[in-house]
Amino acid sequence: MSKKVVIVGGVAGGASTAARLRRLDEQAEIILFERDGYISFANCGLPYYIGETIVERSNLILQTPQMMLDRFNIDARLHSEVVSIDSAQKKVTVKSADRGVYEETYDVLVLSPGAKPFVPPIAGVGSDKIFTVRNIPDADRIKAVVDNMAHKKEGTEAVVIGGGFIGVEMAENLVERGIAVTLVEAAPHILPPFDDDMVTLAEKELADHGVRVIAGDGVQGFAEIPDRDEIEVALQSGARLKAGMVILAIGVKPDVDFLKGSGLQFGPRGHIVVNDRMQTNLDSVYAVGDAIQVVDFVNGSETAIPLAGPANKQGRIAADNICGIDSRFRGSQGTSIIKIFGLTGAVTGNNERTLRRLGMAYRVVHVHPNSHASYYPGATPITLKVLFDERGKVLGAQAFGYDGVDKRIDVIATVIRMGGTIDDLKELELSYAPPYSSAKDPVNMAGFLAENVLAGRADLFVSSDIDGMDREKAVLLDVRTDLEYENGHIPGAIHLPLDELRPRLGELDPSKAYWVYCKVGFRGYLAERILKQRGFKARNLSGGYASYEIAHY
Amino acid sequence: MSKKVVIVGGVAGGASTAARLRRLDEQAEIILFERDGYISFANCGLPYYIGETIVERSNLILQTPQMMLDRFNIDARLHSEVVSIDSAQKKVTVKSADRGVYEETYDVLVLSPGAKPFVPPIAGVGSDKIFTVRNIPDADRIKAVVDNMAHKKEGTEAVVIGGGFIGVEMAENLVERGIAVTLVEAAPHILPPFDDDMVTLAEKELADHGVRVIAGDGVQGFAEIPDRDEIEVALQSGARLKAGMVILAIGVKPDVDFLKGSGLQFGPRGHIVVNDRMQTNLDSVYAVGDAIQVVDFVNGSETAIPLAGPANKQGRIAADNICGIDSRFRGSQGTSIIKIFGLTGAVTGNNERTLRRLGMAYRVVHVHPNSHASYYPGATPITLKVLFDERGKVLGAQAFGYDGVDKRIDVIATVIRMGGTIDDLKELELSYAPPYSSAKDPVNMAGFLAENVLAGRADLFVSSDIDGMDREKAVLLDVRTDLEYENGHIPGAIHLPLDELRPRLGELDPSKAYWVYCKVGFRGYLAERILKQRGFKARNLSGGYASYEIAHY
Numbered sequence A, B: 001m002s003k004k005v006v007i008v009g010g011v012a013g014g015a016s017t018a019a020r021l022r023r024l025d026e027q028a029e030i031i032l033f034e035r036d037g038y039i040s041f042a043n044c045g046l047p048y049y050i051g052e053t054i055v056e057r058s059n060l061i062l063q064t065p066q067m068m069l070d071r072f073n074i075d076a077r078l079h080s081e082v083v084s085i086d087s088a089q090k091k092v093t094v095k096s097a098d099r100g101v102y103e104e105t106y107d108v109l110v111l112s113p114g115a116k117p118f119v120p121p122i123a124g125v126g127s128d129k130i131f132t133v134r135n136i137p138d139a140d141r142i143k144a145v146v147d148n149m150a151h152k153k154e155g156t157e158a159v160v161i162g163g164g165f166i167g168v169e170m171a172e173n174l175v176e177r178g179i180a181v182t183l184v185e186a187a188p189h190i191l192p193p194f195d196d197d198m199v200t201l202a203e204k205e206l207a208d209h210g211v212r213v214i215a216g217d218g219v220q221g222f223a224e225i226p227d228r229d230e231i232e233v234a235l236q237s238g239a240r241l242k243a244g245m246v247i248l249a250i251g252v253k254p255d256v257d258f259l260k261g262s263g264l265q266f267g268p269r270g271h272i273v274v275n276d277r278m279q280t281n282l283d284s285v286y287a288v289g290d291a292i293q294v295v296d297f298v299n300g301s302e303t304a305i306p307l308a309g310p311a312n313k314q315g316r317i318a319a320d321n322i323c324g325i326d327s328r329f330r331g332s333q334g335t336s337i338i339k340i341f342g343l344t345g346a347v348t349g350n351n352e353r354t355l356r357r358l359g360m361a362y363r364v365v366h367v368h369p370n371s372h373a374s375y376y377p378g379a380t381p382i383t384l385k386v387l388f389d390e391r392g393k394v395l396g397a398q399a400f401g402y403d404g405v406d407k408r409i410d411v412i413a414t415v416i417r418m419g420g421t422i423d424d425l426k427e428l429e430l431s432y433a434p435p436y437s438s439a440k441d442p443v444n445m446a447g448f449l450a451e452n453v454l455a456g457r458a459d460l461f462v463s464s465d466i467d468g469m470d471r472e473k474a475v476l477l478d479v480r481t482d483l484e485y486e487n488g489h490i491p492g493a494i495h496l497p498l499d500e501l502r503p504r505l506g507e508l509d510p511s512k513a514y515w516v517y518c519k520v521g522f523r524g525y526l527a528e529r530i531l532k533q534r535g536f537k538a539r540n541l542s543g544g545y546a547s548y549e550i551a552h553y
């Protein structure tokens, strides 16, 4: 007998489940319920449609119910909200635009309702000048306002609340449309997957393109301004911003209200709990996507990672298990990437913040190698930070740059996925010709440096250590050239260029510890090696003056 | 007591060994002998200097002897050819421009003499119109001729003999200088690391940019044309080409003549035999780089892979071992990459040719996914081929495309390095935002398909299987749209669009096997799944009509 599978939510997780299910089981009856007017659309493309990088609205829609029927024999029902599930009776209740309220039975139920924008219960939040970005109707609404702004005299500015990925993408795309944007972030910095000593590169790129970034200040309330087509945003600091529109993007929460009372087990932050086969605690009920809780692949703790890659893969895994194939989801590592004007930022695995919170010991290296051979035109530096433990296991990486960032983070993501160590980073045989990389790829470089750290050959300090240094016992030593030193150096640093270090060693005091730095860390490392082998105490600034400047932006 | 290390060859392997040695041992005496007038130069940049993409000649030179002295306290001696080594006495004999012939003793000897262009003993090969490309003087000579060609009336064409990486790079760069180029390759196709069903993409790109590619025809001899500034190239087919210059790039062989009679052990093709610590059979003698034999990381056989990445890494490993650090070289997997005008080709691991030669069983998949989300502007297809064994172990991959090729091959190279399987390809969590990739990255896609193959869900055939199909028992079925079919299809194929397949199944003959194809393989796979589950025999063309066209270019 063919089975009847009911799927709630028709986009990333839901549509993926449905398509794979059909391929595995031509006989199954598959019904897809979607509350909205669209299935299978490109959520991730919405900001770029508003920004008009994506010009054709139709390009956002990958599959329609008709296509799903013709190709996959799937019954996709739009404007059909599942309002409750009954796992004892194996049925769902549906509130539909055309058929009213009805019940549908199932043999297997798959939940992929996703996550909805978090809207804080603060004054004025209901204003129609405040928008969230989740689906095509949201994008249509925002785009209509933006299209109109060009013709307006007042209210031509926008405030984006929240400096996460969606907030930053929205800021960029509004700027692309000529709108003046202020980005407000309550935390000290935007883009929480990145550490503070990296993310200023993103903040600088935003500022360089005219975005006013206000970090460390939260929103307190909103008030429409009488007789003006504007809204006022009150910040906790007391500052007041005026804007024609506000984008609220302070995070998402699982869209699971309809599941309350169903007997489903939820995690501490309201996510559906599943096992590695995407099975919930209820018989024949699976869940995937942004609404579920997953295992952090690196540290093993429970977390939630609302990203399309995992959602798509989880859908495929759920379908497999429904059809008796033993597929497992082994956790998410949070690999993600963002374009910020010309800059790319990408991250994989855990950052320092997470590792510290969990009390996990880690070591860190910073490098700034070129995206490809420096003698071939167009090379630009990649700022790469790699975190690893005492046994060399790679825990995470973050990178910013103008070219080749995605490649390096994907390579490190692969190493992490395979449980690799810094020795693997070092040994990887990556493709090299001058337009693409260097004979020692940036990933290899990070591996070499990390190996030196663990072997005790390189003793690194980071920018934030400088505040705590005992200037009686330790001396900051700048080993760059005269010109570099004159153009700016760390306060209190003395100066002795690397290439003069050996002959001028007599000028140094063997009773002091030398905290060496250069531009990116390479010459500092050479100086450290010379000093240590000549009987001095020495350490080297990780990532050099370049990393110091990033951390002090 | 500090040790005295003598290094032969001052470029990729030699200079890397020297630099790492100094970092590990500040006291060692390090002498670097270089036959030529340059150490530490960018071999890989030479074609681009000739093509004037790299404008400044000085950019090709990374380190001079003076820099090596100031920074690393290394004694680098130019124009100093080591003419013999005596491992019993631990000394080398040097023929130098300034000091004549002298001996230098060593505690440790490191050989990094590299490989030299193979010059076949054929008629006329000594002509001064024939050039090889190895070092800066070679590049200077070629560039002088090229610079002059612009002013010439005759002899303004070039013939490049050899379609390996250097030959193709030279062809491209000569075209960039406005020269008409014919590329001659004796094998049926150029670029031997790629299989025949992929490499035509490179041949097409060359042709599209005006390079005349003559494959399957070898050079027989050369003759200078009297009274003209030209040389005639006679091919084995009898064809004759005229040119102002000939670039001979038919491969390299180890530059080890000076080591004959030294007692050093050589491999079957004349490479120095070393263990995984880069030690030769002679006491205290190490060897690295293009001159050595290495283990093929994938199949374990002995091979030689003349690439800069391995040479640099081997130099570092040799230095480690000289200083008592237990570093090992675990073999080369031949990851390499080439820019051909706008196209990128990259490869890692073994190709079909190698696997067949070794009698290793393998499976293959071809996919053509977009470089990034298709709804975001600028996406272009990547043609990706992945080879794996019955247990899923990834053996090799090849890709061509206009964007994102290097990333995908590097990710797969990483999986291979870590001993990974197609399940790893499938599960990798790679960075996704619309400008960079898709929620299912091309690498994931190849993994899904490979999994289906091994699970027996997808039964693939390749273009070359079509010739041998029994048309009585099997029917070629094109499931693309009417328009696609009319614009060109495989001879003899019948046509039934995928979206009409279910209702029109009655038109098919259950006694036949259906060999299905679509454009890239996806719809063919869907058709295969439907057919099989409805009681038909079916298989699907790997990579679809796109791969068929590539194989039949």
Ligand SMILES: Cc1cc2nc3c(=O)[nH]c(=O)nc-3n(C[C@H](O)[C@H](O)[C@H](O)COP(=O)(O)OP(=O)(O)OC[C@H]3O[C@@H](n4cnc5c(N)ncnc54)[C@H](O)[C@@H]3O)c2cc1C
Pocket: A008, A009, A010, A011, A012, A013, A014, A033, A034, A035, A036, A038, A043, A044, A045, A046, A047, A080, A081, A082, A083, A112, A113, A114, A115, A133, A134, A135, A166, A255, A258, A288, A289, A290, A291, A306, A307, A308, A309, A311, B432, B433, B434
């Ligand atoms: C603006 C934006 C940009 C993004 N950019 C990226 C990016 O660059 N990279 C990335 O990896 N991820 C990105 N994401 C996240 C990604 O889109 C999600 O991770 C992914 O879509 C989650 O899939 P899902 O199936 O869980 O939920 P969704 O794709 O949100 O689908 C859930 C669907 O279920 C429907 N639904 C909910 N409840 C019910 C109900 N009771 N009955 C019927 N239907 C219901 C909803 O209407 C919705 O259509 C972005 C998201 C947004 C909003």
Ligand SMILES: Cc1cc2nc3c(=O)[nH]c(=O)nc-3n(C[C@H](O)[C@H](O)[C@H](O)COP(=O)(O)OP(=O)(O)OC[C@H]3O[C@@H](n4cnc5c(N)ncnc54)[C@H](O)[C@@H]3O)c2cc1C
Pocket: A432, A433, A434, B008, B009, B010, B011, B012, B013, B014, B033, B034, B035, B036, B038, B043, B044, B045, B046, B047, B080, B081, B082, B083, B112, B113, B114, B115, B133, B134, B135, B166, B255, B258, B288, B289, B290, B291, B306, B307, B308, B309, B311
């Ligand atoms: C045109 C060109 C393009 C290339 N492009 C790429 C690329 O894109 N990617 C890539 O990975 N690889 C590329 N390579 C290959 C790469 O350059 C080599 O793999 C690498 O340089 C090998 O290093 P090595 O130290 O073994 O030899 P080399 O770098 O060749 O150095 C050997 C040196 O030893 C000297 N020498 C030899 N014998 C003696 C002696 N008896 N006494 C003293 N000195 C001696 C030689 O003069 C030479 O300078 C390219 C090579 C060429 C020629």
Ligand SMILES: CC(C)(COP(=O)(O)OP(=O)(O)OC[C@H]1O[C@@H](n2cnc3c(N)ncnc32)[C@H](O)[C@@H]1OP(=O)(O)O)[C@@H](O)C(=O)NCCC(=O)NCCS
Pocket: A010, A011, A012, A013, A015, A016, A019, A020, A023, A039, A040, A041, A042, A043, A044, A045, A062, A063, A308, A312, A316, B366, B367, B368, B439, B440, B445, B448, B449, B452, B520, B521, B522, B525, B543
């Ligand atoms: C498009 C969507 C319906 C999924 O459909 P899908 O049929 O799984 O399509 P995909 O394009 O991902 O193709 C994957 C399948 O094709 C197969 N395939 C891909 N290329 C192939 C080829 N060249 N030859 C053979 N098979 C191929 C894969 O093996 C896989 O099949 P499997 O899962 O049975 O192994 C769903 O992902 C969706 O709705 N996406 C839009 C929403 C979304 O993801 N939003 C967030 C990102 S913006």
Ligand SMILES: CC(C)(COP(=O)(O)OP(=O)(O)OC[C@H]1O[C@@H](n2cnc3c(N)ncnc32)[C@H](O)[C@@H]1OP(=O)(O)O)[C@@H](O)C(=O)NCCC(=O)NCCS
Pocket: A366, A367, A368, A439, A440, A445, A448, A449, A452, A520, A521, A522, A525, A543, B010, B011, B012, B013, B015, B016, B019, B020, B023, B039, B040, B041, B042, B043, B044, B045, B062, B063, B308, B312, B316
């Ligand atoms: C340049 C050359 C002399 C090597 O010198 P090198 O000192 O090893 O230089 P690299 O730039 O490769 O730097 C690598 C070292 O710097 C360290 N390093 C790099 N960036 C660092 C940073 N930011 N902080 C600290 N250390 C850093 C690495 O750990 C490594 O040191 P280790 O080997 O002791 O671990 C040699 O590779 C060469 O001659 N190259 C040109 C020829 C060539 O390769 N041709 C073929 C390709 S065109």
